[in-house]
Amino acid sequence: MIEIAIGSLIKGIGALLLILVILSIYIVLHNAKKNATAEKIEIYIQSKQDLWYRYLSDEIPLPEELIPKNDIEIKAIEEIFLSYLENISNSDIKEKIRVFSNQYLSQYYSGLLFSRRWSLRMNALHRIISFELVSLVDQCKKLEKSARLSPEEHYLLLIIRSKFDEEGFIKEFSGNAVELSEYECKKLLIGFNSETLLRLTRQIKEFSEKCQYYFIDVLGIRRNLDFLPFLEDNLRHENPEIRIRSLKAINEIGIVSNLEIYTGFINSPIWEERLMVAKIMGTFPLEQAYPYLEQLLQDENWWVRSNAARSIVHSKDGRSRLEIFIETADDQYAIDMAREVLGEGIGQ
Amino acid sequence: MSAVVDFLMRFFGGFILIYMCVIIVTYTGMLIFALIEMRKQYKLDKTALDEDYIDAFYSKPLSIIIPAYNEEVGVVDSIHSVLNLKYPQTELIVVNDGSTDKTQEIVIEQFKMKKIPKVVKEQIKSKPILNIYQSEIHHNLYLIEKENGGKADALNAGINLAKYPYFCSIDGDSILDEKSLLRVMKPIIMSNEEVIAAGGNVRIANGLDVHMGSVYQKRELPNRPLVLMQIIEYTRAFMMGRISLAKFNLILIISGAFSVFAKEWVVKVGGYSVQTIGEDMELVVKLHRYLYENKVKKRIEFVPDPVCWTEAPESLGVLRKQRRRWHQGLIESLAKHKKMTLNPKYGKIGMISFPYFWMVECFGPIIELGGHIYIIVALFMGKVYFEFALLLALLFILYGSILSAFSVLMETWSVNVYSGTKNFFKLILLSLTEAFWYRPLSMIWRCEAFIQVLLGRKSWGHMKRVGLSKKTRQKRRDLPK
Numbered sequence: 115m116i117e118i119a120i121g122s123l124i125k126g127i128g129a130l131l132l133i134l135v136i137l138s139i140y141i142v143l144h145n146a147k148k149n150a151t152a153e154k155i156e157i158y159i160q161s162k163q164d165l166w167y168r169y170l171s172d173e174i175p176l177p178e179e180l181i182p183k184n185d186i187e188i189k190a191i192e193e194i195f196l197s198y199l200e201n202i203s204n205s206d207i208k209e210k211i212r213v214f215s216n217q218y219l220s221q222y223y224s225g226l227l228f229s230r231r232w233s234l235r236m237n238a239l240h241r242i243i244s245f246e247l248v249s250l251v252d253q254c255k256k257l258e259k260s261a262r263l264s265p266e267e268h269y270l271l272l273i274i275r276s277k278f279d280e281e282g283f284i285k286e287f288s289g290n291a292v293e294l295s296e297y298e299c300k301k302l303l304i305g306f307n308s309e310t311l312l313r314l315t316r317q318i319k320e321f322s323e324k325c326q327y328y329f330i331d332v333l334g335i336r337r338n339l340d341f342l343p344f345l346e347d348n349l350r351h352e353n354p355e356i357r358i359r360s361l362k363a364i365n366e367i368g369i370v371s372n373l374e375i376y377t378g379f380i381n382s383p384i385w386e387e388r389l390m391v392a393k394i395m396g397t398f399p400l401e402q403a404y405p406y407l408e409q410l411l412q413d414e415n416w417w418v419r420s421n422a423a424r425s426i427v428h429s430k431d432g433r434s435r436l437e438i439f440i441e442t443a444d445d446q447y448a449i450d451m452a453r454e455v456l457g458e459g460i461g462q
Numbered sequence: 463m464s465a466v467v468d469f470l471m472r473f474f475g476g477f478i479l480i481y482m483c484v485i486i487v488t489y490t491g492m493l494i495f496a497l498i499e500m501r502k503q504y505k506l507d508k509t510a511l512d513e514d515y516i517d518a519f520y521s522k523p524l525s526i527i528i529p530a531y532n533e534e535v536g537v538v539d540s541i542h543s544v545l546n547l548k549y550p551q552t553e554l555i556v557v558n559d560g561s562t563d564k565t566q567e568i569v570i571e572q573f574k575m576k577k578i579p580k581v582v583k584e585q586i587k588s589k590p591i592l593n594i595y596q597s598e599i600h601h602n603l604y605l606i607e608k609e610n611g612g613k614a615d616a617l618n619a620g621i622n623l624a625k626y627p628y629f630c631s632i633d634g635d636s637i638l639d640e641k642s643l644l645r646v647m648k649p650i651i652m653s654n655e656e657v658i659a660a661g662g663n664v665r666i667a668n669g670l671d672v673h674m675g676s677v678y679q680k681r682e683l684p685n686r687p688l689v690l691m692q693i694i695e696y697t698r699a700f701m702m703g704r705i706s707l708a709k710f711n712l713i714l715i716i717s718g719a720f721s722v723f724a725k726e727w728v729v730k731v732g733g734y735s736v737q738t739i740g741e742d743m744e745l746v747v748k749l750h751r752y753l754y755e756n757k758v759k760k761r762i763e764f765v766p767d768p769v770c771w772t773e774a775p776e777s778l779g780v781l782r783k784q785r786r787r788w789h790q791g792l793i794e795s796l797a798k799h800k801k802m803t804l805n806p807k808y809g810k811i812g813m814i815s816f817p818y819f820w821m822v823e824c825f826g827p828i829i830e831l832g833g834h835i836y837i838i839v840a841l842f843m844g845k846v847y848f849e850f851a852l853l854l855a856l857l858f859i860l861y862g863s864i865l866s867a868f869s870v871l872m873e874t875w876s877v878n879v880y881s882g883t884k885n886f887f888k889l890i891l892l893s894l895t896e897a898f899w900y901r902p903l904s905m906i907w908r909c910e911a912f913i914q915v916l917l918g919r920k921s922w923g924h925m926k927r928v929g930l931s932k933k934t935r936q937k938r939r940d941l942p943k
Contacts, residue, residue: 116849116850117849119853120849120852120856123856123860126860127859127860130860130864131864134871137875138871138886138887138890141875141886142883144875145874145878145883231504233502233503233504233505234505237507240507295651295653296651296654297651297652298652451581453581454579456579457580
């Protein structure tokens with residue numbers, strides 16, 4: 115019994131070693147091939163980059179030799195385009211890349227789009243977005259119906275929709291047919307221009323609760339004064355999360371005129387609201403805001419105190435006000451905070 | 463008498479045999495699983511993905527904490543590597559845990575640090591903070607000077623000062639790839655905060671050139687077998703363990719050398735434990751425990767690619783100490799939370815992870831040692847047990863060498879970090895020798911940990927650094943011996 119086991123184990127190990135040798139040889143050859151391809155790509159880039167530059171910057175019409183003849187050239191062109199798109203923001207060059215890609219590269223990506231390999235499909239979707247391959251949008255719609263779609267692909271397809279078919283996208287988005295993560299949702303929304311976002315403010319009730327939150331965040335990031343009335347309206351919303359996020363967005367926009375709208379939050383039972391108001395107060399002249407900020411400086415919550423102190427110190431005459439406060443006040447926590455903020459000085 | 467001996471020999475032989483078979487099958491299964499996972503990403507253009515995450519607003523701001531205790535040799539490189547990271551919003555907190563060398567002076571001088579008064583909200587208890595400094599060059603760089611309290615305590619102090627919702631702990635001697643933070647944060651961002659901790663893959667940087675905190679692409683491996691063997695070991699642990707365990711949320715260890723945590727949850731479990739040696743594992747176990755006890759649905763992830771480069775011990779003595787300490791940490795954590803073992807209340811962690819860690823990771827070395835002793839004894843006892851011993855020896859070779867060689871092979875096939883034919887053969891050939899010297903050695907060191915636990919010994923477990931960049935290497939040589 116044991117002898118048989120030993121015999122088969124030795125054979126097994128032998129077989130494994132053999133497989134190991136064969137696979138090692140395979141890998142070495144495989145890597146050599148990969149390196150050779152990388153080298154060819156590099157040679158192409160080196161030899162053609164000047165010509166590409168002259169074509170893209172409109173010095174010459176498209177030379178015959180820049181039209182890709184094989185996959186290696188396509189990959190090299192891909193790298194050249196990506197580095198242009200990443201490093202240069204020139205709309206003419208972008209447009210040329212778009213036109214060229216739609217004409218000469220779309221067939222290649224169309225092939226990848228229906229590849230069996232997930233990673234290749236993902237790469238194709240990324241390129242469709244970067245090179246704005248409008249000619250492949252119909253193909254993408256076909257892919258959307260495919261059953262084996264992964265969440266990652268689904269999301270990239272949504273981005274493609276939001277870029278090339280805004281109406282259809284908004285319909286699907288407000289119907290919240292898909293559950294998106296915060297990151298995904300924001301990434302989609304930030305791609306829209308301000309007019310579309312403004313239009314969406316009227317449809318916000320149709321969004322899922324979470325998407326409403328993210329939408330408000332995005333408005334803050336865009337820092338457009340046109341959104342202010344909508345955000346200030348939200349301050350009367352019954353959902354505290356909506357109120358807090360709207361306050362945060364208002365603070366991001368950074369320009370407010372009516373102090374009255376915010377004073378009600380000074381005594382809010384929710385500390386996050388007091389915190390945001392402590393920040394917003396910093397945008398008003400200190401004369402007007404100081405009484406409220408002084409109250410917030412003595413708040414029971416550390417974060418509220420800290421931000422109230424920062425709002426004061428960053429205002430004109432704020433430092434002297436804080437120094438006076440330190441001498442006259444008797445709330446030790448508030449005094450400590452004021453001291454800290456005064457001492458920070460650099461880069462805050 | 464001989465009947466009793468015969469019974470014992472057969473009993474132990476059989477036990478070890480079955481144990482080895484089970485373990486080999488488990489590892490092979492995990493290896494195949496990892497391969498499938500890795501191959502899925504093959505040819506995926508990762509830079510396209512990275513660019514997606516770089517935009518400031520939807521990435522979460524992050525505090526990076528570097529605990530340092532007598533790290534004068536490597537600390538500047540570490541700080542530079544962190545300052546080089548591609549990540550939109552970070553602050554960097556270096557915690558000088560009462561170093562007795564020039565760590566503090568070097569940092570203050572290099573980065574023009576200035577003392578600032580700052581009120582620190584103590585969310586986790588830590589030894590008193592003496593001073594806080596801020597850099598005049600990089601305004602997001604802070605230095606905490608505190609009383610010595612150990613690495614865990616230093617990290618806790620760092621967490622108290624951290625102002626962002628996520629923090630990342632990096633060992634003072636580690637170097638990060640410039641995109642590693644983006645990649646390690648990805649599961650957290652994408653999962654809508656369901657992931658509360660993520661660990662990255664750690665690689666060995668000995669012999670690689672590091673300048674201003676960047677690892678240079680030319681990756682010629684060092685020649686020392688001991689270092690190469692550790693590279694193989696890391697690869698093996700990665701391919702046969704971490705990937706599969708992480709996929710099913712079973713992971714109990716994410717490397718302390720590079721991991722990101724949601725501060726909120728770490729504060730809830732009381733931060734890093736000061737009493738245990740393996741504070742990184744202990745924290746992960748505590749988090750799992752908390753999640754189950756409070757019925758919160760959150761996950762802890764391991765990200766295969768973000769690469770953190772660390773310096774591996776180059777001498778047997780230092781390596782021995784390191785391994786002994788790691789294993790001691792493992793034993794302590796498992797023992798401390800032993801009630802989770804096979805307790806259905808703790809779900810998969812209690813029913814699968816804990817038994818796995820007890821049997822394979824914790825007691826594995828003792829059983830293996832038993833097996834080796836068995837082989838030696840059997841050789842002296844004559845023909846009856848000789849075959850048994852041979853069978854066991856073959857299993858050890860299969861387990862130690864062949865599996866390692868396949869890990870290296872598969873790693874080269876899928877990720878290929880240490881590229882180049884020469885490197886590949888170096889690793890493959892050396893991995894075949896593992897069962898004959900390295901595995902028995904590390905087995906003995908880990909067994910020593912049991913003795914340490916019984917004696918109740920503790921230490922910061924500090925290892926002697928040589929520093930990664932040429933300049934610091936030079937400096938090290940200039941230091942008085």
